[in-house]
Amino acid sequence: xxxxxxxxxxxxxxxxxxxxxxxxxxxxxxxxxxxxxxxxxxxxxxxxxxxxxxxxxxxxxxxxxxxxxxxxxxxxxxxxxxxxxxxxxxxxxxxxxxxxxxxxxxxxxxxxxxxxxxxxxx
Numbered sequence: 001x002x003x004x005x006x007x008x009x010x011x012x013x014x015x016x017x018x019x020x021x022x023x024x025x026x027x028x029x030x031x032x033x034x035x036x037x038x039x040x041x042x043x044x045x046x047x048x049x050x051x052x053x054x055x056x057x058x059x060x061x062x063x064x065x066x067x068x069x070x071x072x073x074x075x076x077x078x079x080x081x082x083x084x085x086x087x088x089x090x091x092x093x094x095x096x097x098x099x100x101x102x103x104x105x106x107x108x109x110x111x112x113x114x115x116x117x118x119x120x121x122x
Contacts, residue, residue: 001038002039002040002041003039003040003043003053004038004039004106005037005038005039005053005054005056005059006036006038007009007036007056007059007060007063008033008035009011009033009034009035009036009063009064009067010031010032010033011032011034011067011071011072011073012029012030012031012032012054012072012073013029013030013032013071013072013073013074013075013076014027014028014029014074014075015027015028015029015030015075015076015077015085016028016075016077016083017084017086017101018077018083018084019084020067020082026090027075030092030112030113032071032110032111032112033109033110033111033117034063034067034071034090034091034094034108034109034110034111035107035108035109035110035111036063036094036098036102036105036108037058037105037106037107037108037109038053038102038103038104038105038106039053039090039104039106040053040054040104041045050122051058053104054103054104058102059102061092062101062102063094063096063098063102064121066094066097066098066106071090076090080093081100086118087110087111087112087116087117087118088110088118088120090110090118091108091110091118091119091120092120093109094108094110095108095120095122097108102116106121107119107121108120
């Protein structure tokens with residue numbers, strides 16, 4: 001038996017894909033969505049988190065400071081120190097930042113638009 005927990009985070013951010021051969025080379029913004037996914041086979045058997053794989057509040061505590069400090073209402077080229085902050089780059093960046101804080105982290109999905117998304121799952 002396996003469990004999967006997913007928590008959604010939203011942020012508004014601008015970026016510019018400097019070397020892109022299309023319109024994304026120009027500065028523009030999106031309403032982004034990040035999904036953070038934790039997987040495991042065992043829930044807590046006792047204590048205040050009994051019957052939980054992980055408390056959603058613990059996921060929020062690990063991810064929200066990164067969203068607020070680096071993503072929401074930021075220019076991603078600057079805060080992520082990258083000239084091509086694609087959805088793929090943002091997904092891996094967020095995964096790498098959260099991995100040490102969240103045991104069982106399985107994947108990060110980034111929705112750049114309502115029709116385009118990337119999933120990073122090492």
